[in-house]
Amino acid sequence: MVNTLDGISKVDDALIALRQISRATQSDSRMLARASGLSVSQLIALQEISAASSISPSRLAERMALSRGTMTTLMRKLEDRQLVERSSDTFDKRRHFFSLTAAGNLALEEAPVMLHEKFSNKFNELISWEQTLIISALERVAFMLDADNIEVAPILDVGDIS
Helix, strand or coil: CCECCCCCEHHHHHHHHHHHHHHHHHHHHHHHHHHHCCCHHHHHHHHHHHHHCCECHHHHHHHHCCCHHHHHHHHHHHHHCCCEEEEECCCCCCCEEEEECHHHHHHHHHCCCCHHHHHHHHHHHCCHHHHHHHHHHHHHHHHHCCCCCCCCCCCCCCCCCC
């Protein structure tokens, strides 16, 4: 192991940075749960439904990069809390759509800014080559951790998705 001047190796520096990202993600998820009672995925589902005003479960699953089974569980929890409501298609009763209830709109208004939104804002302020460099480095780290083939949504979240 090659040491830097302060006695900490570059590997240690990299592991510390990874740990800081992991801790920030965990901390943000806990803070969101305490502040709103929602998981990151639940809040993103509410945001997606709000943006579309009404959306089918399959389209929502596609937008969030989640399986239909995971989406079903997530939506059931939001329905149980009366944050979303399900309505049937006028022409095809087999199809249904989700929309926000008044409580769902209120939950969105009162929810804190999520970590991935903070990251997105700061990332978008970077110039193109810096963005490309960061993406390349993060993709390489994912590869090094054998995580490059794991399907995930573009959000910073830990634990249970639903």
